Amino acid sequence: MRIAFDAKRIFNNQTGLGNYSRTLLDNLYRFFPREDYLLYTPRLPSDTNKYATQFKTVAANTRFKHIWRSYSIRKDLERDEIDLYHGLSNEIPFWLKNTKTVVTIHDVIFKVLPNTYPQLDRWLYEEKTRYACKYADKIIAISEHTKKDLIKYYEIAPERIEVIYQPCQPIFYEAESVEEQFGENFSLFPNLKYLKTLPSEYLLYVGSITERKNLLTAVKALHQLSAKDRIPLVIVGNGKGYKKKVQAYIATHQLQKWVIWLEAVTSVQALKHLYEKAQLLIYPSFYEGFGLPVVEAMLCGTPVITSAVSSLPEAAGAFGNLVHPNDVNTMSALIQALLSDSRKREILGKKGRDAALERFDPKRLTEQMMEVYKRV
Numbered sequence: 001m002r003i004a005f006d007a008k009r010i011f012n013n014q015t016g017l018g019n020y021s022r023t024l025l026d027n028l029y030r031f032f033p034r035e036d037y038l039l040y041t042p043r044l045p046s047d048t049n050k051y052a053t054q055f056k057t058v059a060a061n062t063r064f065k066h067i068w069r070s071y072s073i074r075k076d077l078e079r080d081e082i083d084l085y086h087g088l089s090n091e092i093p094f095w096l097k098n099t100k101t102v103v104t105i106h107d108v109i110f111k112v113l114p115n116t117y118p119q120l121d122r123w124l125y126e127e128k129t130r131y132a133c134k135y136a137d138k139i140i141a142i143s144e145h146t147k148k149d150l151i152k153y154y155e156i157a158p159e160r161i162e163v164i165y166q167p168c169q170p171i172f173y174e175a176e177s178v179e180e181q182f183g184e185n186f187s188l189f190p191n192l193k194y195l196k197t198l199p200s201e202y203l204l205y206v207g208s209i210t211e212r213k214n215l216l217t218a219v220k221a222l223h224q225l226s227a228k229d230r231i232p233l234v235i236v237g238n239g240k241g242y243k244k245k246v247q248a249y250i251a252t253h254q255l256q257k258w259v260i261w262l263e264a265v266t267s268v269q270a271l272k273h274l275y276e277k278a279q280l281l282i283y284p285s286f287y288e289g290f291g292l293p294v295v296e297a298m299l300c301g302t303p304v305i306t307s308a309v310s311s312l313p314e315a316a317g318a319f320g321n322l323v324h325p326n327d328v329n330t331m332s333a334l335i336q337a338l339l340s341d342s343r344k345r346e347i348l349g350k351k352g353r354d355a356a357l358e359r360f361d362p363k364r365l366t367e368q369m370m371e372v373y374k375r376v
Helices: 008-012 017-031 050-054 073-079 119-135 144-154 178-188 193-197 215-224 241-252 268-277 292-299 312-319 328-339 342-359 362-375
Strands: 002-006 036-041 056-059 084-087 100-105 138-141 161-163 203-206 233-236 259-262 280-283 304-307 321-323
Touching (some): 008 036, 100 119, 203 215, 215 241, 280 292, 292 312, 312 321, 321 328
Parallel strands (some): 138 161, 233 259
């Protein structure tokens, strides 16, 4: 098959949707190398990129690059005799007639939490998502919860939606720790040297600093711990207005020495190392399409406290610790109980990793995707 991909985020997004796109393509090439994969992007990166050299890449040949993916791309797809087009982030081209289509819908946050998006963005996301849900030959939802939302908001027949979970990057499935894997070269990796200065015990939060991600509840839970039980919270992520709100709470309650900000962890080795060394991951989000940090932490053998809402119970499975995202008291009590019981953390870490390895096995998930392609 000649399979085309919306590759904008493969080249331009370093987290989130970009990671989903790159991981999917890497796994397809790894497990199904005989198929013909083509990447379509408005712009190619200026630096050397493995995807631009490993795959046939088509860049927009127009001044109107911002609308090319939605409209003009159909001419390129027909010219290249594409069998199937996969829109990797909630959209497919308008008025595409002669090419089969699959679309991945990650979430509908703009419908569930409309106040978290500007009005114009909400309108654009609504138009593209509604069109994709109506006209795509198959819809991929990255969680059962996203599937339920699609049925609720767009009245889609359930049989048109296939749930295929998102695998993590390959390094998270490796049994060796980062230190074991790289030995004496450990300190030479980008972004790893500053990790030497981290405390021996810490809680971890990974994600953007936005209202929806709800970091403030984790900070409030940290504040409720007694000084003798408290360990630092390491925050990997960045933000704007909501970050200032969190920082104001930290300053008011004199928690500065208990909070460590790491805004630019660009190395996946560094991120895995942070998970491996953390006592717990705290992920109190109000809404997620999937909740990738939860799975990454579990694959690293790190116990997780996360929200009992949206897709997060799916991501955490039987060995996650679930709490309502606004319940500071329960979250604080959970943190304290797990910090005081190293044996329980060890058991949760091992069982959580084993379960995550099985549920989010990249080969099985990629086979599910290829089966969808073939059926379509």
